Amino acid sequence: MNSPSTPTTDAVVLTERRDRVLVITLNRPGVRNAVNQALADAVDAALTDLEHDVELEVGILTGAGGHFCSGMDLKAFPDEGVPRVADRGLAGLTRARRSKPLIAAVEGAAVAGGFELVLACDLITAADTAFFALPEPARGLVASEGGAIRLPVRLPHHVAMEMLLTACTLSAADAARYGLVNQLSGQGKALDAALALADRILANSPQAVRVTRQVVEATRGLDDHTAFTVQDPLTTPVFATDSAAEGSRAFCEKRPATWTVRPGR
Known part of the structure; x- marks a missing residue:
């Protein structure tokens, strides 16, 4: 685990314990935290720590550099394929069986596979400048890591279909209005909002x-x-x-x- 006082800034994923909460930060800001296999494996390892460490009760997934995640790294795709981990899906999350709550704290872009990671979480906080999209059809791909499955049951059907079929974006404000986002925050404050939400969970059994x-x-x-x-x-x-x-x-x-x-x- 990385200590808050001695972060490993060249690591593709940073982890920080905050009491009983594990903050997992995607850390490839130069490519808006696009998921390659190295990042996928590191997220999977962090989620495994969250799952098996009895001192941890809530996880938060966020991104470095003002963005959540731009999805699969298309430059790595020809060589690596879709960065799945075993049977647990994209970044070891989208198809994983988990027992502990996981909150997505979203700044900036959460698009393509990045949005699918968000949809795999239990709760979502987002900066009011954040946005979501599933642009896979524009790239000749399909949102196959939960986007086409989860989005139509999280949003009104026709709104979801517009996103899935036209690759349009959804603002954080509209996502909150539709009930997809639990809490909106100011820019740069999504993690603070997620930590406050985690505290509310921790007050319970x-x-x-x-x-x-x-x-x-x-x-x-x-x-x-x-x-x-x-x-x-x-x-x-x-x-x-x-x-x-x-x-x-x-x-x-x-x-x-x-x-x-x-x-x-």
Whole structure:
């Protein structure tokens, strides 16, 4: 892990622990953080650390140099192909199975595969100058790392189809208006907004957060009857935990809860 006081500025990905939060920064600013295989592997390694380190509970993905990510590095594409990692997709994220919340903090451009990385996150903060696009058809490509799958269920159908078929851009303000972005911030403040959002998550039971996210993933697209059948084995054990008892006591005693059990312990 890189220390905030001694950053490795030539690394393609920077990581910084902020208490129980891991900030992952794409660090190829000269090419708007375009994803080549080296960056993909480094993001995958950081996400693996987030997943397996029991002291970490929330991740934030952002970009250096005033932009989030311009997508796949087209100069590297002829030699490297799509920079996927194993079965986890672009940069080890777009097809990954995760258990901990991940927030995208977006400045500037989040386009093509960069936008697909954003769509793979659970929450999104964005500077009011940020913008999103899926221009793959203009390059003879398809948004195959989640863009064509996720966008039509995140935006009104015809808005999503316009983005997918015409390669038009969507401003952060419009993305927020449609509910795609959780919080808008001033330019340069998207990471601060993401850290504040992470603090709100950290105030809750880590186990409850983790299981809630698991339920959302496991029941997506199911009818209600099937969804409850899938959900109940996941949620029933939570009600018998120390965290559930502590949450109830804290509510009755009008005090903040003290969570002693973290996911993975």
